[in-house]
Amino acid sequence: MARNLSMKDAINEALDQEMARDPTVIVMGEDIVGGSGSPGEDDAWGGVLGVTKGLYAKHGDRLIDTPLSESAYIGAAIGASTCGLRPVAELMFLDFMGVCFDQIFNQAAKFRYMFGGKAETPVTIRAMVGAGFRAAAQHSQMLTPIVTHIPGLKVVCPSNAYDAKGLLIQSIRDNDPVIFCEHKNLYAHESDVPEESYTVPFGEANIVREGADATIVAYGLMVHRASEAAEALAKEGIQCEIVDLRTLSPIDIDSVVESVENTGRLICVDEANPRCSIAADVTATLSQEAFGSLKAAPQLVTAPHTPVPFSPALEDLYIPSAEHIVDAVRKTMAP
Amino acid sequence: MSEDSITAVLMPKWGLSMREGVLVDWLVDEGAEIGVGDEIMEVETDKIASAVEAADAGILRRRVAAAGETYPVRALLGVLAPEAVSDDEIDAYIAAYELPADAGDDEDAASQYEFVDTAAGRLRYARRGDDGPALVLVHGFGGDLDNWLFNIDVLAQQARVFALDLPGHGQSSKQLGDPSLAGLAGELQAFLDALEIDRAHLVGHSMGAAVAARLACDAPGRVQSLALISAAGLGPEINADYIDGFVDAESRRELKPVLLNLFADSELVSRGMVDDLLKYKRIDGVHEALQQLAASLFADGRQQNLLAAQIAELSIPTLVIWGTEDRVIPPAHAQNAAVARIEQIDGAGHMVQMEQASRVNALILEHVLG
Amino acid sequence: MNDNVFPLGNEDLLEAYRTMKTIREFEERLHVDFGRGEIPGFVHLYAGEEAAATGIMMHLNDQDRIASTHRGHGHCIAKGVDINAMMAEIYGKVTGACRGKGGSMHIADLSKGMMGANGILGAGSPLACGAALAAKTLGHGGIGMSFTGDGASNQGTFLESLNLAAIWNLPMVFVVENNGYAESTSVDYATAVDSYADRAAGFGVPGVIVDGTDFFAVYEAAGEIIRRAREGGGPSLMECKMVRFFGHFEGDAQTYRGAGENEHNRANRDCLKLFRARVTEADVIDGGDLDAIDSEVLAAIEQAVEQAVAAPLPGAADLTTDVYVRY
Known part of the structure; x- marks a missing residue:
């Protein structure tokens, strides 16, 4: 059990x-x-x-x-x-x-x-x-x-x-x-x-939360940051769908496309540095595969293009936060 | 008036994982007189949507919750009270209501499930209700005891209800000793033995109905009555695409179209329901168990166990319930059960006990209590 | 004919000669065909080093795994990889050992225990340790063996692997093929110690040096350390001092060599000539039998080339297959 x-x-x-x-x-x-x-x-x-x-x-x-x-x-x-x-x-x-x-x-x-x-x-x-x-x-x-x-x-x-x-x-x-x-x-x-053994297959994203207004793609810790952001936005009436990629290779792009076709908005969150990141990759693919569905420019929320700093004051700034994600979603919602 | 005469209408808890639900809409107005079993509101979780039946009678004095909003399990949604209770008293009751601290907790939910070791392995079951006749709910192929989510608590108001996960299903052992229908019936009997239930009213759905009927044939002394819902065992036809599709589906994309066969209302097949079934199917041993059962019971796309004639010979009261929109087993099979009382429910699919829960609950109680 | 004074029977002696000759002719033919522009990419030829691969591999079976180098044709042939499949691979054909996707530097045949030639110098040593770990864990009696040149034996992977094999007491043999040059750079420049075998002591591992042009010296030394590995005695290092007849790769002008060096090697350090002289002078093997093998080998190589030339190229559909076992 x-x-x-x-x-x-x-x-x-x-x-x-x-x-x-x-x-x-x-x-x-x-x-x-x-x-x-x-x-x-x-x-x-x-x-x-x-x-x-x-x-x-x-x-x-x-x-x-x-x-x-x-x-x-x-x-x-x-x-x-x-x-x-x-x-x-x-x-x-x-x-x-x-x-x-x-x-x-x-x-x-x-x-x-x-x-x-x-x-x-x-x-x-x-x-x-x-x-x-x-x-x-x-x-x-x-x-x-x-x-x-x-x-x-x-x-x-x-x-x-x-x-x-x-x-x-x-x-x-x-x-x-x-x-x-x-x-x-x-x-x-x-x-x-x-308790029993079970498998989760590769290449199948998990829809952590359903929502009609914006698609947030994330993986790892960032799924939790995205959830916090979605909670905050829900209070304003903005419903976010969160796609947890789970596996990055193979990657379940179809689920992201499907979601963006419903929401028209894409926010990719990645704890990696921005250049050539998973967020950049997903954004590029979606721009090609679902351009017609996009109502706003896709947003990327990533760490900055720096090494990870030591001081807690700096490291906390380095890691993408729920506030960063909320801001990015808002940008896609702006008229 | 004392507060005792005020009754709360709460967000229900359907199954282990439910923590909150959306009040989709009220089905009754303030001031309406409500009877036990009346559908009073529509509730939706990430897995399932259903009408909620009143557990108590009374006048709906206040709709506390708003349609379209999300509430935690056991949140106060409405208030029932007689005319004599003043609005002030109701206001005070609402103000004083506190959400139970353990609402939606796993401990709370987990304790609703029990396990018993039988010769067939470890079986999970739920037990509800303290008085009345013993009533055992047997789910169908690929199902589990949560298929009775909308039935078990209502039935438990007038019976001692047991719902089990058959071997290979739910959270019971995944190894099948004997994948034949007689084997499954033997395992159901072992379950009755283990719980010291001498005689029971058996309510079976689909394959579970065939299991119940088979046990009635093999051990008629153990079975007080049969309620066969969307039953297997009454005719040779079965939707082989459904069976094969269910066994073979590996992903959400593959499974969802298969599950649409189960309900007349396709909206009921939520992402949460698909995900939960995938989680079950991905447990070690489940695929093999389902393959063995399908090969044994539904070889070549035909039902291999036809029990209608044997059931007719039993002197056990038998009720047959079918949804007219069943796309897994033809509703026409109901006519094959010659002696039975047959109830067709319009607009319901194979999972009629979920889609038309109040109707099915009423029929079962009437059948069992006479 | 006299009584056989060698540690191998006549059949095995003929087999050893056939293997060495096959490697030689395979490489000589590639040298010619590459010069004619018929081979894509680049090739690193093993000619001159045949006695090492052959003398060692005669002690191995298909359960024993070897990790080879960029100069891997000789190891492949001595380990039993089919020369037709090898030639087709080098020609980039779909009938090749790797369906045309690997080429000269990546020929592998796991069914023969050949874990792959390798374009990354020193990369094979950890892999072979893994093979030895698997053999030990599964208890099937096989061993792991890594080949590195004098150049790659300065890689961290090689040195780390010596330590790993030693602390885990793996059934493992490290063969250092010292042909004097890491590409164009002399071993005297690039390596501080006089001998790689000296390094073995630093890892608590036995080290031996043999004349890699002397089939019999290699055969006897390899036999002992392979037996030790099989019997649970742990890893050893064996350095074969040898010569490379050609350049680092085909097209290498070899201006780094001394005057007359290649001619001297061909005349005095040719392992095939030395082998032939030993067995015929001892009057154990008839020179005519060796001549017969020479013709058979030439015919076999000719056939391999003809088949490779005639074989189809991979198609566009092959580009994206076999990246994963399951997608």
């Missing part, structure tokens, strides 16, 4: 259930067990934020602590995935992909095409994304546009616990490489999650 579960616990449960179901699923990463080889307790950390806590006790050596050596262990996870395992590799922060990006975009992403359809690369790379943790420029980025740009990768970014569990199970069972982006400020967010 369904219970209220945090996104962190939902991710843990997805890993637990898939490891129990399929002996070829392994989980590897830095400190995902914690304390390996140390004199203290086993399973000391269960990941830097405790997401994998408790899994070692249940699944033992199929949870593997790695050295701080992202190129080697992400590459090993990718290689192992072509040889009969379904590894889930944790990259900790997606910001760290700089040190192992070759393995992700030149190797995993390209095997299937480059080898003429012979390879399957069922690897899942989990990584934290997003700002708001006072973690500064190298631990806070929303680098989803970079991975979404690469053909051959699938990119997932859930906004709630239910989606996180179903999408992670789908990622593990999927035979393509998946970048699974976990917003660190959503780990504590709770929603109804069934």
Whole structure:
């Protein structure tokens, strides 16, 4: 039956259930067990934020602590995935992909095409994304546009616990490489999650809220900011429809088009930097596919074209807020 | 006059996830005399819309809520009171009304569901009502106990009502021991055993009606009466496109047109309803269970279990209810149940118990209470 | 004929020669056809290095996985990839090993344990560690093996992989093919240590150096470290010192080489000539048998080229297929 579960616990449960179901699923990463080889307790950390806590006790050596050596262990996870395992590799922060990006975009992403359809690369790379943790420029980025740009990768970014569990199970069972982006400020967010295993398919957006006046497209944490904005606007009689993309590659453009055909207004919200962002991509596609339906110029609400600042005073300004979204919706409503 | 004579009309709670609803419109004016079961207002959630029946009789003295507005579950929407109650007293009652702190809470809702372990696995069920005869509601193919959302509370006013999720459905175990009709009937019997219900009035919808009828044939001593709604088991035809479409649909786009077959009023198929069914279908084991049931019960697009003759031989009172707009099982099948009382409901589709809840509730109560 | 004094039976000796000769003729033919403008893109030829691929791969089976380099034709042939499919791939044809989508630098055949040639230097080492991790986890007795040149052996991926394989005690072999040049840059300039095998000690891994032009030296050294990997003894590093007959890529004027260097290598360090001399001088193999193999190989290569030339090109519909398993 369904219970209220945090996104962190939902991710843990997805890993637990898939490891129990399929002996070829392994989980590897830095400190995902914690304390390996140390004199203290086993399973000391269960990941830097405790997401994998408790899994070692249940699944033992199929949870593997790695050295701080992202190129080697992400590459090993990718290689192992072509040889009969379904590894889930944790990259900790997606910001760290700089040190192992070759393995992700030149190797995993390209095997299937480059080898003429012979390879399957069922690897899942989990990584934290997003700002708001006072973690500064190298631990806070929303680098989803970079991975979404690469053909051959699938990119997932859930906004709630239910989606996180179903999408992670789908990622593990999927035979393509998946970048699974976990917003660190959503780990504590709770929603109804069934105890049983289930999947949420890729490429199907979720209509979080229905409304006839404007379409707000968002993903990850920004879905919640969009909801706050929609609540505020509803009090003025402006009804917003919120499309949670859930997966960025594949992307469910059809649902966005359908919605914009009803509302005539598009506001794309993205925690990423603006240039070549998901927001820019969706806006460009919609301008092409649904230009005739648009009653106003589409609006983009993104982070500024700067690194993520440290000082809370600055970081709070950096992250798109509900007020930014309200302003953007109002712009599309102006006569 | 004491406050006891004032009765609140509240936003209902339909199912686990309902937290708020829109009062679409009032169906009665202030000052109107209302009887129990009268439709007094139209309410819509993100999943379903339905008329709400009065749970109490009285004069609608005040419409507190405005049409078109959204209210939380258990919000005060209106006030019933006799003439003798003054307007001041009603004003005071409205001013003093407080939304229950747990309104719409999961704990509150979850406690309305229970689980029982049977040989068929873990079954979820809801139990409502303390007195009266035992009445067991059995949903159809791909359904669950929430198919009785608009029936269970009304029926519970005069009966002890149990609604279960059959194996493979809802939140019951997804493994099917035996996907045959006899297997499902055996599992229903195991449910009665587990809850120590010796005899019950069985109300079945669609496939659930066939399950109930099969149990009546196999264990007539356990069944006091049968109410068969949009029933399977009374004729060979069935909408195979519906069955196959329901089993195979993987996305909202694929499932929605399939679900339109269920209702005469297509507006009732909301995004929330489609999403909830997709969530169910995406649970491990559900697709296999539905495939097994479809292969066993509806092979080659035909119903494989025809029970009309056997039902006719039973000395169990049987009521058949059908919506005239049923696009899943032909309403003409009603005529095959020779001995039964047959009620056709105009303008209703396959989910007649949802679309015309008050009519169906009245028929069932009349049938059960005699 | 005398008694066989070699660690391989006569059949295996002939097979080893056939493999080396096939690699040689495959590359010689590509050198000619590329010069004629018949091959798109660019190719990196393995000629001169045949003894390494052959002497090592004779110890492997299809469960053993290798991650190759940009100079991968020799590894492919020695690992059993079909030369017709390889040639068609290099010609960019739809009948190619990768349906024309990979080309010379990306030939792979996972059914043969060939995880792919690789255009990114050093990228194969982590991948092969993954293969070794899978072999260990699944317990099927296979090993992982990575090839890197002297240049790529300076990549972080290679060094990180040595550490990873060592701490996890993986069934893994690192082969460094040291042909003296990273593209145009001498190993003496680019690498601080005298030998890559010396680096192995820094990772707690055994390291050996062999003469990569001597099939028998390679065969014996590889046999030992592969056996150790299979038996749970962990990873090893093997450096093969060898020569590259051609340039870094076809069209390379090779002005960085010393005067007469290529001629000297061809005359004195040709692994095929050395092999032929060893087995015929020991009077174990008849030179006529080797000559017969030479003609068969030439015919096979000719056939591969003819088939490749005649094969259809991929069509527009192939452009967008096989990006994902499921869309």
